Amino acid sequence: MRNILIIGAGKSSSYLIKYLLDKSESEKLHITIGDLNVDNAKKLVGSHPNTDVIHLDVFNAASRVEAIKNADIVVSMLPARFHIEVAKDCITYKKNMVTASYVSEEMQALDADAKTNNLIFMNEIGVDPGLDHMSAMQVINRIRDKGGKMILFESFTGGLVAPESDNNLWNYKFTWNPRNVVVAGQGGAAKFLQENQFKYIPYNRLFRRTEFLDVEGYGRFEGYANRDSLKYQEVYGLDHVKTLYRGTIRRVGFSRAWNVFVQLGMTDDSYTIDDSINMSYRDFVNSFLPYSPTDSVELKFRHALKIDQDDIVWDKFLELDIFNPKKMVELDKGTPAQILQKILMDSWTLDETDKDMLVMYHKFGYELNGEKHQIDATMVTLGKDQTYTAMAKTVGLPVAIATLAILNGKIKTPGVQIPINKEVYTPILKELEAYDIIFKEHEVPYLGYNPLNV
Numbered sequence: 261m262r263n264i265l266i267i268g269a270g271k272s273s274s275y276l277i278k279y280l281l282d283k284s285e286s287e288k289l290h291i292t293i294g295d296l297n298v299d300n301a302k303k304l305v306g307s308h309p310n311t312d313v314i315h316l317d318v319f320n321a322a323s324r325v326e327a328i329k330n331a332d333i334v335v336s337m338l339p340a341r342f343h344i345e346v347a348k349d350c351i352t353y354k355k356n357m358v359t360a361s362y363v364s365e366e367m368q369a370l371d372a373d374a375k376t377n378n379l380i381f382m383n384e385i386g387v388d389p390g391l392d393h394m395s396a397m398q399v400i401n402r403i404r405d406k407g408g409k410m411i412l413f414e415s416f417t418g419g420l421v422a423p424e425s426d427n428n429l430w431n432y433k434f435t436w437n438p439r440n441v442v443v444a445g446q447g448g449a450a451k452f453l454q455e456n457q458f459k460y461i462p463y464n465r466l467f468r469r470t471e472f473l474d475v476e477g478y479g480r481f482e483g484y485a486n487r488d489s490l491k492y493q494e495v496y497g498l499d500h501v502k503t504l505y506r507g508t509i510r511r512v513g514f515s516r517a518w519n520v521f522v523q524l525g526m527t528d529d530s531y532t533i534d535d536s537i538n539m540s541y542r543d544f545v546n547s548f549l550p551y552s553p554t555d556s557v558e559l560k561f562r563h564a565l566k567i568d569q570d571d572i573v574w575d576k577f578l579e580l581d582i583f584n585p586k587k588m589v590e591l592d593k594g595t596p597a598q599i600l601q602k603i604l605m606d607s608w609t610l611d612e613t614d615k616d617m618l619v620m621y622h623k624f625g626y627e628l629n630g631e632k633h634q635i636d637a638t639m640v641t642l643g644k645d646q647t648y649t650a651m652a653k654t655v656g657l658p659v660a661i662a663t664l665a666i667l668n669g670k671i672k673t674p675g676v677q678i679p680i681n682k683e684v685y686t687p688i689l690k691e692l693e694a695y696d697i698i699f700k701e702h703e704v705p706y707l708g709y710n711p712l713n714v
Contacts (some may be wrong), residue, residue: 418509
């Protein structure tokens with residue numbers, strides 16, 4: 261039996277573990293799952309004979325090393341900042357490694373050692389990053405192979421609530437880390453390329469500069485810019501492209517309402533609120549509004565943000581119950597962002613019967629034989645339940661398929677890498693089709709830049 265070590269059995273691991281267990285007999289696999297909390301892992305594996313669940317603290321060097329030494333390949337599903345400890349051990353004990361996280365500077369620094377030891381350190385093989393890389397490079401390389409020249413690339417991804425579970429005015433629920441939603445876009449202006457011009461959107465304007473996206477069978481969405489759309493320009497070989505834009509998908513209207521929180525300062529995570537533990541939700545909202553001896557908090561809120569009482573945006577804030585004087589913040593010295601997250605989790609946490617949805621949308625503009633063309637590619641995947649979510653599916657399956665491909669010698673190129681090469685993405689994307697992760701491509705008239713973003 262060949263031993264696969266999975267470190268971390270969080271929300272994204274369900275499909276990863278199921279895939280490998282389903283293959284364990286035919287591929288002669290033994291799956292060892294290490295986590296601080298073994299209960300979730302035990303639920304996922306049940307009584308399957310080809311598994312071990314062990315208590316593993318990544319900061320306990322002895323137990324970490326022992327587990328890695330006994331593995332044929334290591335999958336780290338830990339938070340990104342913890343991968344490096346595992347990676348160093350994988351170099352020492354000559355083990356291939358797979359993660360779904362962005363390549364950090366510390367991880368990239370191991371590239372030479374990985375190549376010297378003929379080791380594959382596959383990163384960014386989840387959904388975003390991961391599926392976005394693979395699906396984009398497949399089309400980009402196909403265009404190049406027939407002599408086309410890329411002139412536009414736009415890419416959007418969003419974790420959303422499935423249509424049958426979409427029952428609030430925001431058309432949104434948390435399907436992943438709530439904190440990442442609350443602080444999204446902070447830390448600098450969004451940067452992208454539009455018709456050969458560098459464009460920047462400061463945080464205070466980010467959610468008012470959106471692009472509409474229509475997905476067949478699922479209606480209209482909107483996208484707002486990611487912080488750095490140019491991060492993969494060189495990696496994708498798009499140095500001469502005229503337009504390069506990466507964004508996040510939400511339902512139409514979300515960004516306009518979210519911008520209210522941004523303008524008030526409620527998404528700020530840089531300071532703490534005094535005596536927040538004794539604050540009500542109403543107190544918290546009022547702390548960002550001007551003093552008035554006569555006006556109510558609701559009236560001050562609408563006046564400050566210029567929201568009419570018959571505006572759907574106003575109804576969205578009423579739905580969140582943010583003006584309730586009895587609901588308490590219950591956070592000691594919380595930052596505005598932490599308090600806002602706590603409030604939103606009351607309304608946006610998925611119920612037990614809710615399902616999530618993952619949407620990805622690419623636009624490819626290119627020139628061929630003197631004419632301009634455009635391909636739009638969309639992918640929508642729905643979750644089954646609270647364990648087997650769309651997010652876990654689109655993260656975990658690419659990780660699992662890549663892990664087995666490396667173990668079987670089908671992926672051969674050593675070094676610290678991401679899945680942009682044909683030997684990686686071609687078989688993975690093909691196999692994912694069997695799991696209903698399918699990109700639908702449409703030839704459309706070349707539209708060039710979107711006037712909203714000029």
